[in-house]
Amino acid sequence: MAKYRDxxxxxxxxxxxxxxxxxxTLIFHEGLELPCFAxxxxxxxxxxxxxxxxxxxxxxxxxxxxxxxxxxxSATWRASADWGAKLxxxxxxxxxxxxRAIAMLHDLRHEFESPATPMVISGxxxxxxxxxxPASFMSDAEAEDYHRQQAQIFxxxxxxxIAAFTLTYPQEAIGIVRAAQAVGMPVAISFTVETDGxxxxxxxxxxxxxxxxxxxxxxxxxxMINCAHPIHFANLLEGGExxxxxxxxxxxxxxxxxxxxxxxxxxxxxxxxxxxxxxxRALMARxxxxxxxxGCCGTDHxxxxxxxxxxxx
Numbered sequence: 580m581a582k583y584r585d586x587x588x589x590x591x592x593x594x595x596x597x598x599x600x601x602x603x604t605l606i607f608h609e610g611l612e613l614p615c616f617a618x619x620x621x622x623x624x625x626x627x628x629x630x631x632x633x634x635x636x637x638x639x640x641x642x643x644x645x646x647x648x649x650x651x652x653s654a655t656w657r658a659s660a661d662w663g664a665k666l667x668x669x670x671x672x673x674x675x676x677x678x679r680a681i682a683m684l685h686d687l688r689h690e691f692e693s694p695a696t697p698m699v700i701s702g703x704x705x706x707x708x709x710x711x712x713p714a715s716f717m718s719d720a721e722a723e724d725y726h727r728q729q730a731q732i733f734x735x736x737x738x739x740x741i742a743a744f745t746l747t748y749p750q751e752a753i754g755i756v757r758a759a760q761a762v763g764m765p766v767a768i769s770f771t772v773e774t775d776g777x778x779x780x781x782x783x784x785x786x787x788x789x790x791x792x793x794x795x796x797x798x799x800x801x802x803m804i805n806c807a808h809p810i811h812f813a814n815l816l817e818g819g820e821x822x823x824x825x826x827x828x829x830x831x832x833x834x835x836x837x838x839x840x841x842x843x844x845x846x847x848x849x850x851x852x853x854x855x856x857x858x859x860r861a862l863m864a865r866x867x868x869x870x871x872x873x874g875c876c877g878t879d880h881x882x883x884x885x886x887x888x889x890x891x892x
Contacts, residue, residue: 583765583800586739588648588697589827589871590800594890595648595699597830598638599874599883602656605630607847608879615665617657622676628683635684637880638873639691639698645887646695650871651687653680656705656744659729674732677702681736701742701767702733704755710745710771710806711838712779719794722754727761734762741766744830745806745875748780749790756791756798767828769803774837776812784815785822792825801868803828806875808835808850809858816865827868829859833877841876852882856889863890 589595601618605611609630613620621627631654642649655677657663663673681702688698707725708714717725726743733741741764743755752768759766770778770787778787788802802825804812809831816823833850834841841848855878863869872890874882 587699587765587800589650589699592870593648593697595650595871596638596642596883596887597650597652597871597873598635599878599880600833600876601634601654603847603876604634604879615657615662617662617666618654619656619658619676619680620666622654622679622683628679631683632687635687638883639687639696641880641884641887643691643693643696645891647887648697648699650699650701650873651684652701652742653677653684653703653738655680655703655729659705659707659726661707662705674728677729677732678736681733681738685737700737700739702729702736702738702740704729704741704743706746706751708747710747711842713747716748716780717751717754719750719753719757722751723757723761724754726755727758730755730758730764731762734764738764740764740800742769742803743767744769744803745771747771747778749782749787752787752791753794756795760795760798765800766798767801767803768799769805769828769830771806771838772804772812773807774811776815779838784812785820788822788825799825801825801827801871803830803871805830806832806838808832809855809862810835813858813862816862819865823866824868826866828871829862829866829869830873830875831855831859831878832875833882847877849877849879852885855882856885859886860889
């Protein structure tokens with residue numbers, strides 16, 4: 580991945596933070612309604628943009644305080660064609676909101692980036708279906724065709740990379756990697772796992788990573804794990820296997836609950852930020868490439884700050 584090192588400073592090994600659980604923070608802490616869990620809906624007006632801007636500033640402050648890098652992840656996890664249609668957005672307007680998401684991050688980087696806190700702008704792609712329980716599975720080619728448009732928008736908006744989160748099976752990941760390759764963008768792939776450490780399709784994480792790498796010529800610049808608590812997958816990361824080096828990022832949930840339990844929950848389980856941070860530190864000892872850290876469902880700036888302090892110490 581040498582050709583991307585100037586564009587993606589996190590590949591050099593410096594610790595980079597990112598944000599926490601955007602959607603759960605907005606819903607449970609800010610009291611906002613997010614139909615379909617779609618934060619991109621806030622990009623349509625100045626009031627929503629101000630909320631997102633303030634959200635990111637809180638995390639940037641943590642990175643600056645600690646002299647760490649920061650990855651600005653766009654609020655576009657749901658901003659693909661099917662989800663946009665469910666929310667009533669025409670194709671052109673959806674494309675505009677994806678562009679606006681990246682433009683907002685450029686403004687933040689222009690204001691806050693420094694030599695001590697380099698920043699990376701990442702266009703966030705989410706799964707076509709449910710991130711916990713997909714009702715159907717695409718082929719590699721179908722996934723490439725579906726995700727190509729959003730990948731092209733991120734390229735045209737001058738994002739530094741693409742990151743696909745909460746993926747549940749390897750064929751969709753392969754399609755996203757190929758879509759990113761087709762538009763000349765580096766891409767990170769993040770799988771989610773159930774409480775048994777397997778992907779929602781029943782596959783082992785190791786096998787999914789091997790399958791994606793084999794089908795794309797080691798296409799992802801790195802892999803991540805997101806939307807699961809460390810107790811759900813820590814036992815998979817013992818013994819120093821070669822594939823561990825492909826995992827550079829971790830965005831865990833605060834809660835130890837299963838995906839099904841989280842889906843049915845009516846209140847937020849914020850867990851214990853200190854305990855979560857210590858689990859990150861334990862995982863860093865097992866994952867030699869791990870240097871991109873943040874949170875997912877239930878986490879907020881308190882969790883990311885605790886993780887930051889634990890890893891720096």
